[in-house]
Amino acid sequence: MALTGLDIFKLLPKTNCKKCGMPTCLAFAMALAQKKVKLDDCPDASDEARDKLAAAAAPPMRKVTFGSGENQVQIGQETVLFRHEEKFHSPTVIGATVSDKLTGDELRKRIEAVNALRFERVGTKIGVKAIAVVNDSGSADSFAAACEAAKTASSLALILVSDSPEAMAAGAAKVKDRIPLLASATPDTAEAMAKIAKDNGCPLVAGAESIKALADLTEKINRAGVEDIILNIEGPGLKNQLGKAAKMRTLALKKVFRPLGYPTISFVCDGDPDTQMVAAVSLICKYSGIVVVDTVEPWALLPMLTTVMNIFTDPQKPVQVEPKIYKIGEPDENSPVMFTTNFSLTYYTVESDVEASRIPSYILVVDTEGTSVLTAYSGDKLNEKTVADAMTKLGVEKLVKHRKLIIPGYVAVMSGKLEEATNWEVMVGPRECSMLPKFLQEVWN
Numbered sequence: 307m308a309l310t311g312l313d314i315f316k317l318l319p320k321t322n323c324k325k326c327g328m329p330t331c332l333a334f335a336m337a338l339a340q341k342k343v344k345l346d347d348c349p350d351a352s353d354e355a356r357d358k359l360a361a362a363a364a365p366p367m368r369k370v371t372f373g374s375g376e377n378q379v380q381i382g383q384e385t386v387l388f389r390h391e392e393k394f395h396s397p398t399v400i401g402a403t404v405s406d407k408l409t410g411d412e413l414r415k416r417i418e419a420v421n422a423l424r425f426e427r428v429g430t431k432i433g434v435k436a437i438a439v440v441n442d443s444g445s446a447d448s449f450a451a452a453c454e455a456a457k458t459a460s461s462l463a464l465i466l467v468s469d470s471p472e473a474m475a476a477g478a479a480k481v482k483d484r485i486p487l488l489a490s491a492t493p494d495t496a497e498a499m500a501k502i503a504k505d506n507g508c509p510l511v512a513g514a515e516s517i518k519a520l521a522d523l524t525e526k527i528n529r530a531g532v533e534d535i536i537l538n539i540e541g542p543g544l545k546n547q548l549g550k551a552a553k554m555r556t557l558a559l560k561k562v563f564r565p566l567g568y569p570t571i572s573f574v575c576d577g578d579p580d581t582q583m584v585a586a587v588s589l590i591c592k593y594s595g596i597v598v599v600d601t602v603e604p605w606a607l608l609p610m611l612t613t614v615m616n617i618f619t620d621p622q623k624p625v626q627v628e629p630k631i632y633k634i635g636e637p638d639e640n641s642p643v644m645f646t647t648n649f650s651l652t653y654y655t656v657e658s659d660v661e662a663s664r665i666p667s668y669i670l671v672v673d674t675e676g677t678s679v680l681t682a683y684s685g686d687k688l689n690e691k692t693v694a695d696a697m698t699k700l701g702v703e704k705l706v707k708h709r710k711l712i713i714p715g716y717v718a719v720m721s722g723k724l725e726e727a728t729n730w731e732v733m734v735g736p737r738e739c740s741m742l743p744k745f746l747q748e749v750w751n
């Protein structure tokens with residue numbers, strides 16, 4: 307919780323020496339609480355005051371990273387309970403398991419199946435970002451071998467899952483250069499697991515069944531020298547987990563309760579892929595930084611990744627595509643030219659319907675600050691001038707011999723002014739772009 311002026315005053319020398327330019331230490335404290343001055347302006351502030359003020363200024367939820375290079379992932383540093391208050395910052399990392407009971411071809415195939423969980427949705431590539439090696443065998447040697455195999459065959463961030471400090475030490479030693487996440491320390495193994503995490507420079511998951519036990523455990527791990535911690539609230543039942551997750555988030559963000567000021571992980575490994583999918587989607591919404599599932603069925607993973615994609619956008623900024631000319635198929639100088647706006651959903655709907663027509667085309671995307679056709683038109687972001695300027699800037703005239711422009715049916719009203727502004731013949735397209743294939747086949751052909 308932010309310190310008040312009086313809290314800060316108690317930390318100051320109270321000599322009223324005026325070196326800071328303020329008449330009294332109290333005046334300086336009040337100004338510091340309002341962020342009008344910096345603590346450095348007081349040359350006599352003690353180290354204790356500096357440490358306490360720095361701790362109070364730290365974000366309520368720590369940022370934690372693991373993995374290396376391009377595949378490093380970041381979670382945490384969230385600031386709000388509800389997305390509409392600001393936005394959620396660190397998209398949930400989805401991971402899938404690989405059991406260390408697998409060997410040889412079976413192990414290789416499972417790792418490949420996890421690697422293959424990648425999709426493209428509305429022009430954005432999405433996929434799993436972590437591979438979780440699970441110590442099902444109970445053997446430290448098997449675990450170390452599976453960790454090494456995952457490191458060799460996958461560039462995804464690694465999560466090592468074992469309750470055994472012996473197995474964890476063996477696995478971490480094989481892959482420590484990839485900075486894996488170690489899961490999990492329990493109240494019984496906290497010291498041993500914290501030592502492994504500290505020795506290998508890895509973040510550590512703390513797992514307990516109650517919020518109180520979890521808070522005690524993070525303090526213990528922190529005292530052992532590990533600062534990068536991830537919370538795993540255990541216990542049966544999705545309802546139970548969601549309730550605890552919401553309570554922990556509230557304590558961390560609203561009460562700035564430091565022992566719970568870390569991102570969270572959920573393991574969704576029970577039940578068939580349908581059940582896992584439903585639980586994972588719920589936990590992404592409330593508020594898992596990492597979700598590990600035990601399925602590699604693409605149809606089960608896609609809804610999870612889509613949920614992440616939808617929740618971790620900025621609600622105040624529409625999702626946009628780059629304003630430019632998009633080629634559908636291999637258009638030539640006789641191909642149709644049409645325009646739409648740079649609202650992502652609008653563009654990809656139009657693109658899909660033009661593709662369905664099988665007529666190679668040019669789509670001119672006009673910058674309307676990410677708004678749809680009707681919204682842009684009514685806000686005067688889409689008018690004859692913005693379209694004409696985009697056509698000139700993007701060199702549409704050089705692409706085709708004809709001078710015919712297809713416009714969305716919803717803005718047929720701008721036809722006359724657009725013809726005057728461009729000297730192109732305007733063809734009014736359908737109001738709904740689902741009718742574009744029929745329109746292009748009948749009118750353009």
Ligand code: SF4
Pocket residue numbers: 318319320321322323324325326327328329330331332334335347348349350351
């Ligand atoms: S410089 Fe420090 S000790 Fe002196 S008046 Fe300012 S706050 Fe107080």
